[in-house]
Amino acid sequence: MAEAPNTKEKVVVRFPPSPTGFLHVGGARTALFNWLFARHHGGQFLLRLEDTDRERSEDRFVEDILESLRWLGLKWDGEPVFQSRRIERHKEVAAQLVEKGFAYKCDCTPEALDAYRKECQQKKLPYRYPGICRDKKEVRAPYVLRIRVPDDGETRFADMIRGEITIPNKDIEDWVLVRSDGNPTYNFVVVVDDHDMGVTHILRGEDHINNTPKQAMLYEALGYALPKFAHLPMILGSDRTKLSKRHGAASTLEYRKMGYLPEAMVNFLVRLGWSFGDEEVFTVDKLKSVFSVEHIGKANAIFNTEKLDWLNGIYLREKPSQELSDYMQQYFKEELTFAKSVPAASFVEGVKIIQGKVKNIPELIEQLYCLFGEDPDYDLTALKDAEKAPAKQAISDVSALLDASDFSIEDLEKRIRGYADDKGEKFGKIAKAVRFSLTGGKISPGLFEMISVQGKETVQRRMGRALKALG
């Protein structure tokens, strides 16, 4: 049953990656949850590139992120916002903050602070900016802008997943709003941008919980309405730590290369931290109708691809062969050059008889190569010695039998099964010999389907070569 989207509440969410690296699967899942949340509520899903760290931001990462989202089918609304282009606005708000007395200038040097930080570590004391410049009348450039955090009290906020979260103000330092070079920091701009973009709900990783009170103070200081927060459980690597570059194929697009279908990836990712009773397999449409934060869990999940493989097999099996062929032409063109001269219709037929037996696209391509690539090398160990002579006989008989066949599956089945019956042989034996002649080994798609797809010329040529190999 499609649940009617809640149209009463306006929903605007955003996904704000920073283009300082590839989009890893944790980020992809955050994007997915946001997108699903927006689609479920008939709201907007905005994209913002947090590229204020000019040193580390790169265009290729922007492209990687956009391409990852496109691949997964997570269409964003409107044009992506580049945070770096909003710096004048950020400075304007910073000035307001100083004017209202919520922020002050600080000329402590990074070196001095580092030394103090080390000292704290040695003494096993918690480090926090000690407030040296809080009441200074005069500061010398270069200086940073710090927010004045109350010494007492606590800051609390509601989390849609975890309930109320409370953090004592004494544990929050007078953090930097604007760097000495004039560039604003993350915790500051994120508030300004989310407000300006009209963001109503923030779904993000649990690693941001500690940033939330800092941001909440700013919302209050600026008189902005506080959005609703939902801190998602994290996806951890197999070593149970936060996902990062060193976790092998952490980049989303790598999974495309590994031959996972986007629908499998989406299905897999959504089940990491979200559930819907006993159901495991979801179409995107179904997700749009049933997704809800209430079913998001609290505990971190380990990224383990066993279930992904299973899901991928399901989606591979179900995908219309023509669509799957097109998909492969789009993303695996290089790998398919061996099939250039194969007629399109035969290629699709080939895909059709293999797609149900593999769990990713490289495996599918490997099998297609067996069908359409170069003739195989014959692995004589595939047949026991005692099987070789009867196999030769069967191969040569079947080859002759095929002269008159129209190569339809029905006709092939009738002829070959008939031959086995006539000979008083088990069909399995004949099949094994024929399979060997066409593949050089013992594994193949269904025999008749394979023969039909390969066609008379290839089949008889390979049979001839097999006979030669058998001596």
Next chain:
RNA sequence: GCCCCCAUCGUCUAGUGGCCUAGGACGUCGCCCUCUCACGGCGAAAACAGGGGUUCGAACCCCCUUGGGGGCGCCA
């Protein structure tokens, strides 16, 4: 060290006080189906971290311990 969050099979999870001798899924292992490989079917092993409460009754509520994760930047 300080702060925050979390805790059910190996993994993803259902479970919101009695329906739980804890359900599903992946993976693993048997068996069946079968022209091979897959698919599919059937079955098995496999978990409430520990200790205290509260209650007639606790996987579920509270506290402590332990364990795990995250955060403590002029990164985002």
